[in-house]
Amino acid sequence: MIEIHSIVEAVFQHAQRQPERPAISFAEQSWNYGKLCAEIERFAQALRVWGLLSGDRVALFLENCPAFVVAYLGTHLAGGIVVLVNTQYQQVELSHILTDAGVRLCVTSSVGVQALLRLELPDLTALVVGDGTASPSPTGSSEIIAFADFMMRGGGGKLAMPKAEASAVIGYTSGTTGRSKGALLSHRNFVANVEAVTTAWKWTENDHLLLALPLFHTHGLMVGMHGTLYTGARVTLRPKFETADILARLHADPSITLFFGVPTMYARLVKEAEKQGVPAHLPRLFVSGSAPLSSQLFSDFERLFGQTLLERYGMTETIMNLTNPYDGERRAGSVGGPFPGQEARVVDVQTRQPLPAGKTGEIEVRGPHVFSGYWKRPEATAEAFEPDGWFKTGDLGWCSADGYYTITGRARELIISGGYNIYPREVEDVLESHPAIAEVAVIGLSDSDLGEQVVAVIVPREGCTLNDGEIIAFCRERLASYKKPRRIIFARTLPRNALGKVQKHLLAQQLQ
Ligand code: MCA
Ligand code: AMP
Helix, strand or coil: CCCCCCHHHHHHHHHHHCCCCEEEEECCEEEEHHHHHHHHHHHHHHHHHHCCCCCCEEEEECCCCHHHHHHHHHHHHCCCEEEECCCCCCHHHHHHHHHHCCCCEEEECHHHHHHHHCCCCCCCCEEEECCCCCCCCCCCCCEEEEHHHHHHCCCCCCCCCCCCCCEEEEEEECCCCCCCEEEEEEHHHHHHHHHHHHHHCCCCCCCEEEECCCCCCHHHHHHHHHHHHHHCCEEEECCCCCHHHHHHHHHHCCCCCEEEECHHHHHHHHHHHHHHCCCCCCCCEEEECCCCCCHHHHHHHHHHHCCCCEEEEEECCCEEEEECCCCCCCCCCCCEEECCCCEEEEECCCCCCECCCCCCEEEEEECCCCCCEECCCHHHHHHHECCCCCEEEEEEEEECCCCCEEEEEECCCCEEECCEEECHHHHHHHHHCCCCEEEEEEEEEEECCCEEEEEEEEEECCCCCCCHHHHHHHHHHHCCHHHCCCEEEECCCCCECCCCCECHHHHHHHHC
16 A cells, blocks of 8 residues: 555545445445545535635534544545534533534534524634534524435535644543543554554455444444455444344345454443354454443453453543554453554552553553644643653553553543443532532542443432432433432532541442
């Protein structure tokens, strides 16, 4: 392959060589590389005609579908930066992300349009609606255009491929204080990481991935979709993960060679396969990531499916960091070692000095896959890096003498539920704004399906009465539904230390 500088360039190269080659299957639709390229080019031209300037932000607030990929790579070809938005986000997250990133155009669904029109977003001047027909805006604040009509504006005019160092994506990630921060990733980060991942997992153009992860996060997009399009392979994209659907697809299509999921998906597959049996043909590789995979699930899957899960570790800021080997031992409870061309180490949390094998500290990573910094947050960026370029992941762990890393916890407060990250402070902020709540502490407790579940310990204001349903509804209106507490506990006080800080570990111990 000639040297390429972006994922979109790889797609164009495959299309030039083999336009008929299958790229994406989605519901009844089959997209080959030729068609995919033509649509990407048209979308990019339409963006330019609309007035998109190099470096302008385009948000994708859309469920899995081929239009997502077209808008994603079309934005890159037009020189824009993509802002990824989880479709579960509600007013608090949407207002923050779209305002912070200064998004000018958003590709969304008709449901998304309704959510966005309720918000004050002065920079947002156009909504391109990927499903159904676009009805005119009731407020007249943003232009609403149907995807098909928008595409009609494209045509003519060759566009230059993006430069490797240009910014490609802002991925919002849970902040340690206040609101989430945008991690700015470049085309160079993508190419370096996808090259490392596809090499490590022996991913070639002959592979066929079954992908049911959402495209609006790193796992689905930058591992699943990038890997496919970079190698010229094929993907069957599903709108969302449904256990029975995945088993049925595996059963029906022996050409599928790869499947990626979060541990919750594997736990559900094991449960379902115990009832209805395992498909006769299985992919050559099942990868797990985004949340800790328990040794129990690792061995249950092996016993039932006769295949060893390959666990790897990543982050929005760095894409993929560590992986168990494709050939060698895939060790239960471990995330393996660095991908080719990347570095990792464990340092003492206080002194920041590297620690010997077996000692627990903070994991740091370095390499061409690591993002350049947080969008408009120079102080947060400076804090996240050591002077010599090591990125502080905020994850705690240790490395064995033979180079296998184990993640043991997190230096920052974070709940991971079903592979989604939830920052307790964000949920606490919303709950504290409730007039009948005096104090609140949000913690994560273990959950057999989701890994961890969100639990809120609430002290009501004097004389106020509250019920669970009311509190959950209050959260759901403001935040993504997966962030809502699944359990609410009323208390008279919260345990605090001498400095007045809530002792969450005591709460967790009492409630577990
Ligand atoms: C959905 N719900 C959840 C979650 N997902 N609640 C807690 N945690 C969750 N993860 C809630 C919904 O809000 C809804 O609530 C109800 O469950 C049913 O929604 P549904 O969509 O049917 O949920 P599901 O099918 O059960 O979804 C579970 C899931 C999904 C398939 C595991 O959460 C999922 O796709 N997770 C993958 C996330 C992912 O891609 N993470 C990668 C991030 P209600 O009915 O009350 O509204 S990237 C990353 O972490 C790094 C880079 C890495 O290393 O990969
Ligand atoms: P995100 O901020 O969504 O990019 O999530 C990244 C975080 O997910 C990491 O910092 C880890 O805490 C966690 N994570 C990802 N993969 C794994 C894994 N295999 N085991 C444990 N935690 C993981």
